[in-house]
Amino acid sequence: MTKFIFKRLLEAIPTLLVLITVSFFLMRFAPGNPFSSERSLPPQVKANIEAKYGFDKPVVEQYFNYLKNLVQGDLGPSFKYKDYTVNELVAQALPVSAKIGAAAFILAVLIGVSLGTLAALKQNSWIDYLVMSGAMVGVVIPSFVLAPVLVLIFAIGLKWLPAGGWNGGAVQFMVLPVVGMMMHYISSIARIMRGSMIEVMSSNFIRTARAKGLASSYIVLHHALRPAILPVVSYLGPAFVGIITGSVVIETIFGLPGIGQLFVNGALNRDYSMVLGLTILVGALTITFNAIVDILYAVIDPKIRY
Amino acid sequence: MFVSKEKSQAIANAAESLEIEGRSLWQDARRRFFRNKAAVVSLVILTLISLLVIIGPHLSEYAFDDTDWSAMHVGPSIESGHYFGTDSLGRDLFVRTLMGGQISLMVGLLGAIVAMLIGTLYGATSGFIGGRVDQVMMRVLEILYSFPFMFFVILLVTFFGRNILLIFLAIGAVSWLDMARIVRGQTLSLKRKEFIEAAHVCGVSKWKIITRHIVPNVLGIVVVYATLLVPSMILFESFLSFLGLGVQEPMTSWGALLNEGSQSMEIALWQLLFPAGFMVTTLFCFNFIGDGLRDALDPKDR
Amino acid sequence: MIRKPSLIALAVIAAGAMSSQVHAAKVPAGVELAAVQQLVKGNGAEVATLDPHKTEGVPEANVLRDLFEGLVTSGPNGETLPGVASHWETTDNKIYTFHLRKDAKWSNGDPVTAHDFEYSFKRGVDPVTASPYSWYFEKATIKNAKAIIAGTTAASELAVNAKDDHTLIIELEKPLPYFVSMLYHTSTLPVHKATVEGKGDKWTRPGNMVSNGAYQLETWTVNERIVLKRSPQYWDNASTVINQVSYLPLQSQNAEMNRFLADEIHMTYEMPIEHFKRLKKEHPDSIKVTGYVGTYYYQFNTKQKPFDDVRVRTALSYTINREAIANFILGQGQTPAYSFTPEIVDGFTPAPQAWAALSQKERDAKAKALLAEAGYNKDNPLTFDLLYNTSENHKKVAIAIASMWKKGLGVEVKLENQEWKTYLDSKKQGNFSVARAGWIADYNEASSMLSLLESDNGNNDGKYNSPAYDELMAKSRKTTDANERANYYQQAESILSQDMPVAPIYQYVSARLVKPYLGGYPNNPLDNLYTKDMYLIKQ
DSSP, X not given: OHHHHHHHHHHHHHHHHHHHHHHHHHHHHSSSOTTOOSSOOOHHHHHHHXXXXXXXXXXXXXXXXXHHHHHTTOOOBOSSSTTSBHHHHHHXXXXXXXXXXXXXXXXXHHHHHHHHHHHHHTTTSHHHHHHHHHHHHHHHSOHHHHHHHHIIIIIIISOOSOSSOOGGGOHHHHHHHHHHHHXXXXXXXXXXXXXXXXXXXXXXXXXXXXXXTOOHHHHIIIIIHHXXXXXXXXXXXXXXXXXXXXXXXXXXXXXXXXXXXXXXHHHHTTOHHHHHHHHHHHHHHHHHHHHHHHHHHHHHOTTOOO | OHHHHHHHHHHHHHHHHHHXXXXXXXXXXXXXXXXXXXXXXXXXXXXXXXXXXXXXXXHSSSOTTOOOGGGTTOOOXXXXXXXXXXXXXXXXXXXXXXXXXXXXXXXXXXXXXXXXXXXXXXXXXXXHHOHHHHHHHHHHHHHHHHSOHHHHHHHHHHHHOSOHHHHHHHHHHHHHXXXXXXXXXXXXXXXXXXXXXXXXXXXXXXXXXXXXXXXXXXXXXXXXHHHHHHHHHHHHHHHHHHTTOSOOTTSOOHHHHHHHHHHSXXXXXXXXXXXXXXXXXXXXXXXXXXXXXXXXXXXXGO | OOOOOOHHHHHHHHHSOOXXXXXXXXXXXXOOBOSOOEEEXXXXXXOSXXXXXXXXXXXXXXXXXXXXXXXXXXXXXXXXXXXXXXXXXXXXXXXXXXXXXXXXBOTTSOBOOHHHHHHHHHHHHOXXXXXXXXXXXXXXXXXTHHHHHHXXXXXXXXXXXXXXXXXXXXXXXXXXXXXXXXXXXXXXXXXXXXXXXXXXXXTTSTTTOOOOSSEEEEEEETTTEEEEEEOTTSTTGGGOOOOEEEEEOOOOHHHHHHHHHTTSOSBXXXXXXXXXXXXXXXXXXXXXXXXXXXXXXXXXXXXXXTTTSHHHHHXXXXXXXXXXXIXXXXXXSOEEOSSSSOTTSTTOOXXXXXXXXXXXXXXXXXXXXXHHHTTOOSSSOOEEEEEEESOHHHHHHHHHHHHHHHHHHOOEEEEEEEOHHHHHHHHHTTOOSEEEEEEEOSSSSTHHHHGGGSTTOTTOTTOOOOHHHHHHHHHHHHOOOHHHHHHHHHHHHHHHHHHOSEEEEEEEEEEEEBOTTEEOOOOXXXXXXXXXXXXXBOO
């Protein structure tokens, strides 16, 4: 195990380096720059701004400077939010996204796996149809439709919950964003779980267990759930990174200070250091969770070798 | 143990017969598919939707880009000829919903197909070969996954201008990543199964094991995930429009219509419901067809 | 609905000798105030910075106006009111002497002096500060600004000098009668020298910032909210009613509207045009529409064929049915624009051009003839791309106009949207045929609009080049006579209507939702709102 983790850590460095390099140079090719604006700047002013942020140096030199600072844990100043550094902004936004994301994730897994299992066990019954129809609608209806509907009903109509805001993550402010975010995942997880559970339940070792006269709830919990959840776990690795790094749609609708807004505004404003910083964050998380997923594989199915 | 050995034997036999009578397998699958009522009905509905989407716009008295200041936000009505009502510029929503379906169906299908082809092969190869190859292939996936995609799209627009093919390129570029991870996970679990080992022992080549044994056995999850991808890709297309790559006005797509509808649902709910209804129906069809295909192609049922 | 600011009042102010009648929250007799005076405003987007010398956007300006007070402020109807300067005088519109009030204080208790303003102006123009609005000082023709920006003169040479603690003298290169009204702008706000120099880049943080306005910075969470609380040190603190104001960076107009309807914010930044009719019906007393000095227009790339042909430009411009755009598509009170300068601008009302008086039918007929003359017809239809930046409203206008051109002239237009930075790049590079554009005046004077089309203006993206026009604008800057200047502007507008380098479409308004129990909401044509002028009424 320790060897596995150590190996993965070693592999992570070149992976991230490739990611950073490709992203760094590709971003510079995009039209516009952080300081282009509707009102053209006098050339001298432009030159001064560029000098201030080191844009006057050759790109390659900028790249190595960036790496040098990165090694010291410095992601640089934000070009868009000029009063802050990327480190500060990410430190402020990540807990928000992570809190909402983690809540949505846990609920989505619990509900999704349960619903999927239920539908599989009651295959072709009305329960199955109900769950699957619900899941289908949940997959089709995007969060940019669902979230405003929730606001209309629960905030404006019933006045039960606030229509937005964060306020340090008080529970009532989290309910609607979490619901708005998790529906898609519940639906997807339920759908994947159902398919996989049906397949497992029709396999030979379950039939054997049945023949032995074991109670079906026991069979599901002790025999079927493990192999059936494998594809869900595969799905969740990348999905989890997507969830905890925030959804710009949910954050914009509910006015939440999360990573999603930073990322999209960063890209639209050509805030290179911000986008690069977040790319590294996403990369590191992806690598980590893929490693965790690989470990989980081995836990779920001891036969798996790499 | 004894049972599964027998089964793997049977599969190995089937695999051999498969090489000899390749055609009959597909005939067999087709026969089975057509016995599945839900799948056949879905296929019929999907065909109808496709036809409607292609022919429908010509059936209306309105053109998709006719603006009408006197008929903005008009609700659905039979008399006026605006069967689905109109949008904020007085354009006929019936025609626009159907027009939008053309691009959305293509995008959804393409996303699913690319994911199934590239994603499945990539994942199966990586998982089955394992070792160094797996490591490198997975690291490449991680890089692609973390890459700031918005810049990729902006660059595409900048260097190649606006082109419908680019939409497909962008969609194809992202659709297969998750699929590859999922298939790889399943492959890891499959490759230690007896029938694969048996095939190995029998001297079947790696490529053949992947295509003939691994892929058919992961098909179930592949089909399920592919149906989930269809709506995601349809919505993703509208995000591309935001960056200037997607479908351009006055043309439209279901994703764009859904987006517009969500902006005005308090005043014109029909602008949301009609495109959403089409999308849900289409997805149901894809889903049942997918289930039907999986059952028909499932090697275990043979 | 759109009103002209009182010109007489302005003339009086400009003449000098002002009593210190200052605007502040004037609660009418009989109005009972709410117990909790905490205002929440939508602010459109996260502020890029709270350093007055690094900003360029509207969201920043909104917050800065509450935090800092300049020499003068903009009154509820756009008139110039004393700020830190209680009065000022000039004899030649060239040398201005500002007399600062003696009771003005920074939030840490330090007195606000003329030296602070001298420091701030010099900081704003100093290339080292790299202010994106440093050109504003050059535009105000403050002596030496141009040379300082170009890097040939030291910033200390800027002709802004404190004669003593309470007297500031600003010398211009040439007479500029509207100079004082240019000082509402956020780039002319004062900053606290000791704080800026002591805290470096972190001086704008809560806890560090020292400001001289009615409010001081309490908390700032990026992308969530900025909270300001009233500053007890502010010289007119006694008149301030609202104790706390929060700015929420809500980017989605719909989300903002929903927050308003859920009673979470008192005032929105904008409002979605789709919902205007519904809201007008359901919440008629919550809608505030005021004129905004700015014009929405389409810009022709005059360096590109066939848009170098004035007939093509004129034909396209004539065919745009501006009434339909203003009334049906926008419908919030925007008015059709037939001249580049909006009618509400101060000191000059563009007289209607001949073509504006024609009916749309007549214009369409003329347009057809012009386009045919230019060689375009059914067999050789004009086709081009119309560029706009991604936005629902721009999209709607573009679709409508494309459809007018198609129906009226048989012109085939391809719409092309680009995200903001790509769009800016395309425009600056001249990579467009016809592009959507809009311009909001930096100060309330026609030159803030008209100078845009001078051949040497860096923002003249259509590369319009008319020596006659340039000459008129140069003359307008030289004259000290208001009537003569208006006359030059009128002639400039006439040239524009002949050359049609741009097709003006509509005149902006600022339309937002405001709770009916928020009192003191002004009618400012530059949308300069000050929280200190407002108050919450008991419901």
